[in-house]
Amino acid sequence: MRFSRRFMLALLSSVMAVGSATANTIDPNYKPSRGQSGKDVIWIPTPVELVEKMLTMAKVGPADRLFDLGAGDGIIAITAGRQFNATAVGIEFNPNMAEYARRQVRAAGVQDKVRIITGDIFQEDFSSATVVSMYLLPDLNLRLRPILLKMKPGTRLVSHAFNMGEWQPDETASAAGAMAFLWIVPAQVEGSWNATIDGKGAKLQLEQTFQNAGGTITLDGRARPLVGAKIRGEDLSFQFRGDAGAVSSFSGKVSGNRITGTLSTDRYTQTFEAQR
Ligand SMILES: C[S@@+](CC[C@H](N)C(=O)[O-])C[C@H]1O[C@@H](n2cnc3c(N)ncnc32)[C@H](O)[C@@H]1O
The missing domain is CATH 3.40.50.150 (Vaccinia Virus protein VP39)
Known part of the structure; x- marks a missing residue:
């Protein structure tokens, strides 16, 4: 029935x-x-x-x-x-x-x-x-x-x-x-994160609504908006546009107050670490 x-x-x-x-x-x-x-x-x-x-x-x-x-x-x-x-x-x-x-x-x-x-x-x-x-x-x-x-x-x-x-x-x-x-269940990522990209300093600011996120990444003193940020369990991914318009894609893991992963463009891949 x-x-x-x-x-x-x-x-x-x-x-x-x-x-x-x-x-x-x-x-x-x-x-x-x-x-x-x-x-x-x-x-x-x-x-x-x-x-x-x-x-x-x-x-x-x-x-x-x-x-x-x-x-x-x-x-x-x-x-x-x-x-x-x-x-x-x-x-x-x-x-x-x-x-x-x-x-x-x-x-x-x-x-x-x-x-x-x-x-x-x-x-x-x-x-x-x-x-x-x-x-x-x-x-x-x-x-x-x-x-x-x-x-x-x-x-x-x-x-x-x-x-x-x-x-x-x-x-x-x-x-x-x-x-x-x-x-x-998504990891809780909201907040201000101090990041290093291949050893160079950056700031990540994240806001979160359930499994979706937004915010900015500040590199070389310029804040760039994040696009399509997603959290699936411990997995975090987002993209942003760099200076020459090239798209950088982050993919990595959140573990409490630590994010680790890689940042890739079509030309190179860098290691990315952040602490909240
Ligand atoms: C719609 S049935 C679903 C049963 C089973 N999960 C399934 O999908 O076949 C809901 C069940 O929850 C039980 N129930 C209702 N309120 C509850 C509560 N507060 N704590 C534990 N069980 C409850 C009911 O007795 C009933 O057996």
């Missing part, structure tokens, strides 16, 4: 009651039903075809630790462990649903890789994730956004159906009539 985004949004928002089971009242025969209430959002599972697209888009692999925020029956965490060989943790508020997901984990034989914890996504610590997946609601994504932006640069975020407001996705994918989005 295919649903429009507007219909899904209305449906996911429609029931906001808290699941009533506690750790002491787990029903061993519990089976969830599509559309049932949840703390902040109801349960509807992501179709498996879209789960696979999301995890492929996020390049999930054996080195990854995925957290699924609002795990439901565990489909995303289980697929990450079983098909992508990653370690995965699902956080689910409803204790009966969490226990059901644990049964699914055991049935899939991935209990060595996949763990379901009973908890609230707004209380649990998922800062050790290299990948975070979500099928929540737009306002929940926006509540999580400041936390997600502080995660390690390069952390991949995938969301089924819902975006992050003005933080544009880095990639999109679709399957089973639904959309998914990918963001790569």
